[in-house]
Amino acid sequence: MNKKRILLALFLIYFVFAILLNSVGTVILQVINNYGISKSSASVLEGFKDLPIAIVSFLVASWLPRLGYKKAMLIALAIVACATLAMPLYPAFGTAKLLFLCVGISFALVKVSVYSTIGLVAADRKQHAGITNTLEGFFMIGVLSAYWVFGYFIDSDHPQSHSWLNVYWLLSALCIFTFVLVLFTSFDEHEAAPPDSSGPVRDFFEMLGLMARPLVCVFVLTAFLYVLVEQALGSWLPTFNNEILKLPAAMSVQVTSIYAFCLAVGRLSAGYVMRRMNWYPVMNICVLAMGAMVLLALPLTQNVALDPNVSWSTAPVAAFLFPFIGLFMAPIYPGINSVMLSSLPKHQHAPMTGLLVIFSALGGTTGSLITGYVFGRFNGHFAFYLTLVPIGLMLASLFFFKRHVDRNAG
Structure with missing residues (x-):
């Protein structure tokens, strides 16, 4: 080859x-x-x-x-x-x-x-x-x-x-x-x-068998909540930039690249950090920082005036600040995946990955649907403030995930 x-x-x-x-x-x-x-x-x-x-x-x-x-x-x-x-x-x-x-x-x-x-x-x-x-x-x-x-x-x-x-x-x-x-x-x-x-039928029952384990249930819930937040923000940030921050359509899309850049930097740097620190405090710091970023940046998006001549140098500060939430989000998903898979024997990695894909996809869809509904029914500010709910639940699920990981190791 x-x-x-x-x-x-x-x-x-x-x-x-x-x-x-x-x-x-x-x-x-x-x-x-x-x-x-x-x-x-x-x-x-x-x-x-x-x-x-x-x-x-x-x-x-x-x-x-x-x-x-x-x-x-x-x-x-x-x-x-x-x-x-x-x-x-x-x-x-x-x-x-x-x-x-x-x-x-x-x-x-x-x-x-x-x-x-x-x-x-x-x-x-x-x-x-x-x-x-x-x-x-x-x-x-x-x-x-x-x-x-x-x-x-x-x-x-x-x-x-x-x-x-x-x-x-x-x-x-x-x-x-x-x-x-x-x-x-x-x-x-x-x-x-x-x-x-063994065929797809047996694979399916292996996946159901994994779901009976509390460790796996807490893990897929944590992954679901993470992807819900990531996709809610990623899918609706261009529209938020356009309607709430009054940016032109093209610029609304381009500014969202900051969010993707922060996710990239966070993912690439996470490996270095995770090799030197215990995963649980790192995950907690990341989740708390996500919530803090929402509370810090969203008030700056209120009452933004329309500027027909807006440019990168005159755009609202929130347009550049809010996407930095991606820097703190990025390590969570690969971090919990690594912890979960390393807690299982290798022959169970495939069905576990199947569950991860399914619940990640469901989380992404749920996040986009809820955010789109709230965005249209109320406003973009409320839709993005609502992400504090799954962020808070993620903090709780990490606590129970850590407890079950320790029990499994023992």
């Missing part, structure tokens, strides 16, 4: 999906402006993305090795290439729903395939860790790129313009290029050939 070419293909795949997955907030803003969709209705786009990820991730775990990782990647890229082409050709809210449905289904195929392929090309554990970290780094670069790529195509002077849809020609071309690269790259998957497998 040409390992460098395979890795290039994997990085490009993750880069493309990072842009598509994290464009939900931008698309929510644009469908509200373009098609007159209500905020509560637009919030369902998160569900069209997350629910297929949860459902398909569970279903593919048993049969994907038989299908083949390369074939799964090609199918996923072909699906999203067609879906992105449909966006400018058939501009409608229904097409946006179809796009994220396709992205969710495809990412479920990609996530299992990409991580499984890393195991085939890595020579040892250190190399595996290095490749995985680089892959996640590319994902965060894609997240950051999404805000600027979409922001470039948005016409702030004409909010109802469909010019932003031209970004999908670029994304479709990137999907096609990656498809061709994967197609003509040789994958040796003989080591991944499955033995007599």
